[in-house]
Amino acid sequence: MPIGVPIEFAGVTKRFGAVNAVNDLSFTVEPGRVTGFLGPNGAGKTTSLRMLLGLVRPTSGTATFGGVPYRQLPNPLTAVGAALEAASFHPGRTARNHLGVYAAAAGLDKARVDIVLGKVGLSEYADRRVGGYSLGMRQRLGLAGTLLGDPGVLVLDEPINGLDPEGIKWIRLFLRELAAEGRTVLVSSHLLSEVQQSVDDVVIIARGQLVHRGPLSSLDTEATPHVIVNSPTPEALAAALTAAGLSHAPARAGLLVAASDPAQIGHVAFAAGVEISVLHRQETGLEDSFLSLIAGGGER
Amino acid sequence: MTFTRALSAEFLKLFSTRLWWILALVLFLYVGVMAGGLGALFGWAATGGDASAAGVSPLPPGMNLHAVIYSMASSIGYVFPVLLGAFAVTGEFRHQTLTPTFLATPRRGIVLSAKVVAMLLVGALFGVIAWASTVGLGAAALGAFNLDTALDSSDTWAMVGRGVLAMALWAAVGVGLGALVPSQVAALIIVIAFTQFLEPVLRLVSSFNEVTANIARFLPGAASDSLVGASFYSVAMPGGSAETLFWWQGGLVLLAIAVVTTVAGYFTSWRRDVT
Ligand SMILES: Nc1ncnc2c1ncn2[C@@H]1O[C@H](COP(=O)(O)OP(=O)(O)O)[C@@H](O)[C@H]1O
Ligand SMILES: [Mg+2]
Numbered sequence: 390m391p392i393g394v395p396i397e398f399a400g401v402t403k404r405f406g407a408v409n410a411v412n413d414l415s416f417t418v419e420p421g422r423v424t425g426f427l428g429p430n431g432a433g434k435t436t437s438l439r440m441l442l443g444l445v446r447p448t449s450g451t452a453t454f455g456g457v458p459y460r461q462l463p464n465p466l467t468a469v470g471a472a473l474e475a476a477s478f479h480p481g482r483t484a485r486n487h488l489g490v491y492a493a494a495a496g497l498d499k500a501r502v503d504i505v506l507g508k509v510g511l512s513e514y515a516d517r518r519v520g521g522y523s524l525g526m527r528q529r530l531g532l533a534g535t536l537l538g539d540p541g542v543l544v545l546d547e548p549i550n551g552l553d554p555e556g557i558k559w560i561r562l563f564l565r566e567l568a569a570e571g572r573t574v575l576v577s578s579h580l581l582s583e584v585q586q587s588v589d590d591v592v593i594i595a596r597g598q599l600v601h602r603g604p605l606s607s608l609d610t611e612a613t614p615h616v617i618v619n620s621p622t623p624e625a626l627a628a629a630l631t632a633a634g635l636s637h638a639p640a641r642a643g644l645l646v647a648a649s650d651p652a653q654i655g656h657v658a659f660a661a662g663v664e665i666s667v668l669h670r671q672e673t674g675l676e677d678s679f680l681s682l683i684a685g686g687g688e689r
Numbered sequence: 690m691t692f693t694r695a696l697s698a699e700f701l702k703l704f705s706t707r708l709w710w711i712l713a714l715v716l717f718l719y720v721g722v723m724a725g726g727l728g729a730l731f732g733w734a735a736t737g738g739d740a741s742a743a744g745v746s747p748l749p750p751g752m753n754l755h756a757v758i759y760s761m762a763s764s765i766g767y768v769f770p771v772l773l774g775a776f777a778v779t780g781e782f783r784h785q786t787l788t789p790t791f792l793a794t795p796r797r798g799i800v801l802s803a804k805v806v807a808m809l810l811v812g813a814l815f816g817v818i819a820w821a822s823t824v825g826l827g828a829a830a831l832g833a834f835n836l837d838t839a840l841d842s843s844d845t846w847a848m849v850g851r852g853v854l855a856m857a858l859w860a861a862v863g864v865g866l867g868a869l870v871p872s873q874v875a876a877l878i879i880v881i882a883f884t885q886f887l888e889p890v891l892r893l894v895s896s897f898n899e900v901t902a903n904i905a906r907f908l909p910g911a912a913s914d915s916l917v918g919a920s921f922y923s924v925a926m927p928g929g930s931a932e933t934l935f936w937w938q939g940g941l942v943l944l945a946i947a948v949v950t951t952v953a954g955y956f957t958s959w960r961r962d963v964t
Contacts, residue, residue, distance in 0.1 A: 435964075436964070439962070439963065439964060442792060443791070443795045444788060444791055444792075444963040444964075445962040445963065445964060459795060460795040460796070462795075465792065465793070465795055466792070466793055471792055473788055477784060477785035477787075477788045478784065478786070479702075479706055479780065479784045479786055480784065481706040481707055481708075482702075482705050482706055483705070486701065486705035487705075489701055489705070490698050490701045490705065490789075491789050491790075491792075491793045493694060493698040494694050494695055494697075494698035494790070494793035494794050495694065495793050495794075496690070496694045
């Protein structure tokens, strides 16, 4: 069973003319875990991954697999499997021949082609031209390509785009399985919700810069806590909160108070003799803290 | 090791899509019909048909009609291996298959040299197909008018060998062109415009003056005809087969064009970021 190596970005920067696509990016991706590489469209995810894979030359910095740049790996397909967004196929070639070409280039056993086609559920369509494939089937073929050399590291750019709900469920299990086998799995997405159920760690970038990294649960504590409170006499409630030194703002369901403990708000209202109709902690959720991170961070 | 793997990947790429056999089939029919047709036309003219009425000029004295007819395989067929070689490169850009290609073989120079070698071999295959067609149909036409087919002459078969070599070199030139002009449409337009219009006109115009005729010998099509040792142009040109290079010089000119364009393409498009 292949064991993954860490992926290391160290001060990676890429400028396309005047466009600062990636800016001084440094982070490490650990083996045995699924790491979500997140950021809005245009954040620089694809560019970062292409630099990691030796397809784009960084303006400065290095990205390596356990210290070895992709171009210096002795037989890269056996160490790293990568599927990039806008998966690239010749439309006139069958899936079997497509994989056969790259298996030959890496000197892999031809039997691997059928094995990986089976793993992604494409055996039935192996001899069809890829031009007739749906987006979901192309994504699966891209994944099959990553598995050809049974590599310890997987790098997947937006692999969930275009999959149907069944496909999404399938890929989640698939990613978890790969990490459980000890492989390094780096998977990019512009939606946290897409990968939330399968990732252990997150690396979040916005406008080419790192804005957050850590375990998925670290996103929880990032959120500023709020309490929602309402009253039949909102003016009196607002006055009581102001008197108690609590900042608040009108919200759809009442007042949004910058506090973490609903009991504290209840006490303020009780002491001021204000009747309360709603009182609860606002569920911010991971998605909200993700959105606030990518909205605020990475200013140039 | 990496090179032989890359080479076998290049052959699989070529033979797993339809382009190669479509080009080969059109090549076979095109040069075959031209050679058979021209052989029949000249055969009819030479054996006392009413040539002047049909507008066919009598043959220049001392011309080897069979050589002119057989060599149409390369003198008009060379555009096919060029297109094959060019598409082998431009197709990778167009379908974004450079990404998986460079992921499997990150040393890009190896990929490009494997393409050149693969195309030399498949270009030679195209040569065999084209010469089989012109010699087969051309000889049949000449034989029908009792003209000399020269199939028993070793000179004829030496010419066929040089002709196959010329087609191999043309496919390598195509690789260089594709690397230099990675846009498939632009490469196609350049190939068609240069081979079907620009070079014929240049060869015709330059042949009126000794100095320009000397320079025009180095035009790729002219160099190829020198390599083969016969040309359809020797009939079409007013000066006949005026100045030509030695056959080996013609071969070296083609080889130089292939090497220079491939190296230039490597340093321009091939090493660029793949985004
Ligand atoms: N070849 C290129 N030339 C110029 N700008 C580019 C090129 N590729 C990407 N960019 C720019 O770099 C930025 C990051 O793009 P990308 O890495 O594709 O982001 P993401 O994958 O996160 O959506 C964008 O502003 C994009 O327009
Ligand atoms: Mg992207």
